[in-house]
Amino acid sequence: MRKTRVAQMSIFENYSEHEYGVLLNNVSSLLDRHPEILTLLERDLIDKPCAPVGCNGLTVESIFRCLFLKQQLRVSYEQLAFHLSDSMSYRSFVRLPHDVSPSRSGLQSTIRRIKPETLEKVHQLLSVDWFNNGHISLEQIRVDSTVIKSNIAPPSDSQLLNDGVRVLSRYLAKSRELTGKKISFSDQRKASKSLAFRIFNAKNAVKEVLYPDILRLVGIVLRQIERGLLQVRADAVPSQSTLQWIDNVMHYRDLLLKIVDQTERRVINKEQVPSSEKIVSLFEPHTDIIVKGFRDTQYGHKVNLCSDKSGFITYFSIEEGNPADKELFMPVLLSCQENFDCLPKSIVGDGGYASKDNVLKGRALGVKRVAFHKRIGISYHAMGVKRKTFEQLRNFRAGVEGNISELKRAFGAGKATWKSHDGFKAYAWSSVIGYNLVRLARLESG
16 A cells, blocks of 8 residues: 655765755755645555555655656656666656656556645645745736647648547557457548648648548548447447457547547538637547737637736636637636635736726735736836836736746746646646745745
């Protein structure tokens, strides 16, 4: 049964005198001040009904520290396993027993059990405690939004159709292995791959001729899938593997049907399909299409965040769809009121958040100064500032760009590499927690 932490600290903890070793030691001391984090993590990592027998595995404390280390180093699970077997500083930080070296699969299976909702609570717990201790200040906060990309290739209709053919055909080919029922089918993978390649590299006039051909192949595969589902349900031996095969096939079949629909509407019927109705990945269907201003289209999720004067991220939310920044302004203030029981004296955002309604609502709550990088017809008096104060707040707002840059560059938040929607959110929250922990450790060490 997994333990929460090792009660007896090792006398052999040894950190390198290199600045990174010193940083890890400081972060370790910081985490020791917050044992309540482990209580939150226990719910995800310890199976209460299990009898207290067998191998203990990694402690809850070690798993969370492995998560921090992975985000800080921006490495794969395989590389993390190597570092933990090779480096005394890393082993000391994670608090591994001398005879334990976790494998890649062991690290992945345990770290990924931590739910995004749990990590959100950890962030909130740390933020409130640091606010009460004076590390976080709400005198001035700055708001901005950015995009965390999903781990997908730039989408195209032809490639999405080919992905559907490839995945569903693979399930048909493995039906005997997974369900015990062999399904005869006409394999369309090679022809689909060839057509998708030709469409991708063809001119528009040629693409219009080729798309009906690949749609015809998709139709063949979908009919084979329906026949295969009937055969498996009727003849296969009921088992967990069979039920999983059916669920997976139905999941990808339904997604492929949506892709066929959007392809016919866009390519064949020349219809404008709303972004909210589009699927841009067969494997990460939660991905949103985000267009900010006149910049390139990005595929992932929009996040809204704010930071204080020390750069701590005090608020973070992962949005669904592509809401306007104006809609994301008031949730920041309401979150401050709910989590910290306190409102900032000054809040500043870029021009996308600017609206008279946001100014009025913010001032009505009790915020003294509500300013935006661009005034957009809002007077200084309405925002509660003088011109000099407005310029100071505008300069202060620019600092959030550096916070976002560090979050993406140093903690991997540029692209979330974990699978599924929950994986995306857990990855993003772990990056934010790691960012805040390192920031406080550096501030405390001077």
